Amino acid sequence: MWLKKIVALLLLTSLVIVSGCLPSGEATEKRMKRVSIFIGIDASASFARTGNYDEAITFLAHYIYGHMKGYGGLNEPKALYVAPIGGFSPDEPKSFRPIHDFQKKSIAQIEADLKEWLVPDQTITDFNVFLDRIKVLIQKNNLVLTPINIVIVSDGVPSKLTKSKKKVVRMPFNSIDLSNLDYLARHITVRLLYPTPVVAEKWETEVKRNRVRMNTVDDQVMKGWREQVVEGKPAAEQEELWKWMKDIVDKRVRRRTF
Numbered sequence: 001m002w003l004k005k006i007v008a009l010l011l012l013t014s015l016v017i018v019s020g021c022l023p024s025g026e027a028t029e030k031r032m033k034r035v036s037i038f039i040g041i042d043a044s045a046s047f048a049r050t051g052n053y054d055e056a057i058t059f060l061a062h063y064i065y066g067h068m069k070g071y072g073g074l075n076e077p078k079a080l081y082v083a084p085i086g087g088f089s090p091d092e093p094k095s096f097r098p099i100h101d102f103q104k105k106s107i108a109q110i111e112a113d114l115k116e117w118l119v120p121d122q123t124i125t126d127f128n129v130f131l132d133r134i135k136v137l138i139q140k141n142n143l144v145l146t147p148i149n150i151v152i153v154s155d156g157v158p159s160k161l162t163k164s165k166k167k168v169v170r171m172p173f174n175s176i177d178l179s180n181l182d183y184l185a186r187h188i189t190v191r192l193l194y195p196t197p198v199v200a201e202k203w204e205t206e207v208k209r210n211r212v213r214m215n216t217v218d219d220q221v222m223k224g225w226r227e228q229v230v231e232g233k234p235a236a237e238q239e240e241l242w243k244w245m246k247d248i249v250d251k252r253v254r255r256r257t258f
Helices: 002-021 025-032 053-069 107-117 127-140 197-206 219-228 239-249
Strands: 035-042 077-085 148-153 159-161 168-170 188-193 213-217
Touching: 035 053, 035 127, 053 077, 053 107, 053 148, 053 219, 053 239, 077 107, 077 127, 127 148, 197 213, 213 239, 219 239
Parallel strands: 035 077, 035 148, 148 188, 188 213
Antiparallel strands: 159 168
């Protein structure tokens, strides 16, 4: 009799200990919602001439901060990298700033850093160099199991130098190649922000890809984020802003079917 009671007590104690070690449903859900975010900012003079560059940097400061805090249901990043897109010569490597450079910083501090790191004076816009580097980082840091968000802030127009390197010429949209990312991870979404509506349509129909998902938000729609900001309200209480980001920029998109 006493032996049965002791065994039952030991079993109950074991269950309590094990259950205490297991993550709660909330913690599990939070971990599952984490993503890897790669942000590319067009640092070419051509994007700066559109008049959207400064506004885009301000938006990105809010976007990065919102994700870092997980406000409004925005997915917190497992990894975050930010880099310029552009260059003065073909295949020019760029530095990718890691998540550590944005932790414990305010929106204003993030914006100031982005403006310091990124000067929009570069000559060409080669998206493929940026995308190839992302592939390396995903493999190197074992990020293939997390959803991948690639956010590109640009007018979306690819360009290169002529052989004589004296003139910048526009490239066809089908020269942009996402196919290297197609089978790299289960869920990869490219989000192009600030193109014109015409360029947005070109990306959706002409850019090479198969499994990679695409979401474009043109420059006219992007202006709407400012209307969601309530002056004087703390960032944590800017519910409409974070909801707008989730619904418009981070919205779920289906894979293209042929």
